[in-house]
Amino acid sequence: MMLRQYLTGIVFLLMAVPSSSQHIASLADMKGAELNILVTRAAQNFNHSNYAYLRLKQIPEQLTDEQVQLLRRTGYPIFAFEWAIRLVANSHYEQAWLLIEKYWQQSTSSARIRVLDLLEKQGEYALMTRIFDQLEVLEPYASIYGLEVGNSISTLNKASVDALGVSVFGWHTSSASCKHSIMLFAETLSGVKQLKRLRTQYNQSTLSELLPYCLSDPLYVGDLTQCSGGESNFIQCNIDLLLQESSVQQARHLVIMTNKQGLANVYNGVMRLHNKSQYELFVHEMMHFAHFEDEYPVPQAKADWLCKTSGYKAPNLYVGTSAPKGWYKSETCKFGQLESYKPQHIASKMQYHEIHLSNHYLGLWLKSLNKTLSVPSDYQVYLNELNTKH
Known part of the structure; x- marks a missing residue:
């Protein structure tokens, strides 16, 4: 009697086709036992029309490593690509690349986005470069990559960069709202984000109430400032190309943030910082003003x-x-x-x-x-x- 109920349950699970909204909900709520049944069925016979496979391909991230490996060995490309994503998550980039390169065209768009999203969060731009150079250029990840490595402004996709909410020098004006303005510039996306954090900390501090300065919205400048430095050297940057904008000439001070190694400093009223410079160092450098x-x-x-x-x-x-x-x-x-x-x-x-x-x-x-x-x-x-x- 129990065996009959179990078999009936399997048939019902594999054959019932709910409406689309119910289908999505049922996939998300699927229990381990139900997944095991589907994985076993899909692994019994390599068949892209297999109903169990068609359901599982929509939720690869819910499967265990063992289940993904079983389906990968059965021959399903989607699960080979899923394994690549898991290799990326564990920083095994060279192994992951072999699978990404082989199965990219057979993967789903959501899987491609997942792997690029992981690489972006991990800062693994070398592998992102391989994907863009050899497989496919996908936005906004190509623009995120370009911003993060400090590519020239002329090479950026304006629509994608605007959608990311990044203000770019020459595309947007960024004048501060007081007489003694401090203009903020960054060579990379990380720098833009860090300057925004510093600006927020300053605006929320009592210093902003006592000091006459106001900080502009950070502008991405890419390779315009050509900053350089060294582990024990002061950061140096070239501001010549920034001076083409009238708002830059009207500022009281400038701040430039770079990903180049070097010591923070103020020279000729221009502050140079590294991407990892924190608020207390920023205040120290402001005192040099x-x-x-x-x-x-x-x-x-x-x-x-x-x-x-x-x-x-x-x-x-x-x-x-x-x-x-x-x-x-x-x-x-x-x-x-x-x-x-x-x-x-x-x-x-x-x-x-x-x-x-x-x-x-x-x-x-x-x-x-x-x-x-x-x-x-x-x-x-x-x-x-x-x-x-x-």
């Missing part, structure tokens, strides 16, 4: 001129033979001719950027801004020098 100096030893070349004569050199730096009242020895001029001093005994954010900004240094920052904002910024001075030369 107001002429704060680092309180760790500056390089010999800088110490040679910065530490040669006595006097107040920055809001947090006095150079001389003895400390002013309430000031303490610092490391800034370790390689210089004279000693350096700082206005706070304990370590500050200008020595270790991870340290929280103290009220003392915040006060010095605001005091410095009262003076520096009444004159052109270092970046604006640099622009004026460029214009004078031309």
